[in-house]
Amino acid sequence: ASPEFASSADTSAWDSAAQGPSAAVAAGLTSGRLYVAACRRLLPGVACADHAGVLACLRVRGFAELLHVDVDESNANEKGDCRRRPVEPDDLTHEWDAEHEAAHVALIDALMAAHSRHCASPSLIGQALSAALGPADQSEAAATARAASTPDALAIWLRRISDAAYCKATGADTAEAAQLDDSARLLLLADFYYQPGDLTDNSASKPWQQSAPDNY
Numbered sequence: 001a002s003p004e005f006a007s008s009a010d011t012s013a014w015d016s017a018a019q020g021p022s023a024a025v026a027a028g029l030t031s032g033r034l035y036v037a038a039c040r041r042l043l044p045g046v047a048c049a050d051h052a053g054v055l056a057c058l059r060v061r062g063f064a065e066l067l068h069v070d071v072d073e074s075n076a077n078e079k080g081d082c083r084r085r086p087v088e089p090d091d092l093t094h095e096w097d098a099e100h101e102a103a104h105v106a107l108i109d110a111l112m113a114a115h116s117r118h119c120a121s122p123s124l125i126g127q128a129l130s131a132a133l134g135p136a137d138q139s140e141a142a143a144t145a146r147a148a149s150t151p152d153a154l155a156i157w158l159r160r161i162s163d164a165a166y167c168k169a170t171g172a173d174t175a176e177a178a179q180l181d182d183s184a185r186l187l188l189l190a191d192f193y194y195q196p197g198d199l200t201d202n203s204a205s206k207p208w209q210q211s212a213p214d215n216y
Contacts, residue, residue: 021096026096029092029096029104030092030093030094030095030096031093032050032051032054032092032093035051035054035092035107035111036048036049036050036053036054038111039053039054039057039058039111042111042114042115042118043057043061043114043115043118044118050089051089051092051093052089054107054111055067055087055088055089055107058107058110058111058114061114061117063110063113063114064086066106066109066110066113067086067087067106067107067110068084068085068086068087068106069084069085069087069091069102069103069106070083070084070102071083071084071085087103087106087107088103091103092104092107116150117150120150120153120154121150121153122144122145122146122147122148122149122150122152122153123145125144125145125147125150125153125154125156125157126141126142126143126144126145126146126147126153127141127145128157129141129144129156129157129160129161130142130145132160132161132164133160133164140156140160143156144156144157155182158182158185158186158189159185161189162177162180162185162186162188162189163177163178165188165189166180166188
């Protein structure tokens with residue numbers, strides 16, 4: 001919570017999930033002040049003044065699916081799915097209680113997802129890959145920038161950057177690097193950025209050298 005609305009003593013109430021937020025934090029959330037401030041800071045250029053404005057801003061940006069709450073877990077159907085309904089401004093202005101907490105959690109989740117997309121859009125990931133690969137290899141950087149979603153763009157980035165790291169550290173070609181599974185690629189990058197010399201140390205088997213799908 002922002003110090004503007006709660007002191008360190010107030011925010012200590014968050015330490016207990018059962019206790020819920022402090023009165024000052026709950027007041028900031030139900031009044032909309034914290035959400036409006038967060039939305040304006042996380043998404044530059046956005047103009048919103050209340051809960052309804054924040055919800056509309058997120059929905060128009062494609063996050064409507066996150067802005068739902070379970071109606072009642074006792075109403076689960078045969079498949080175990082709960083009935084869901086969209087979060088409404090009234091859910092967020094209602095006096096704080098456990099029933100309406102889920103609406104606040106959904107809104108916070110959508111705000112974080114929107115900020116992640118803003119910071120790591122396919123276009124920005126493509127630019128980062130372009131700078132890393134250099135002018136000789138731009139085709140996949142361009143494909144990354146055109147990716148349909150951030151996860152798709154990150155998948156291309158992970159494959160190409162881990163290929164480059166593997167080839168640079170071991171002297172292998174890209175065909176050999178292509179045999180690594182995704183979990184091994186993540187571990188390889190962790191090793192490479194933390195201590196590059198370890199990649200060429202043959203005295204011990206590295207986690208990324210194991211091809212088991214569950215090695216991460």
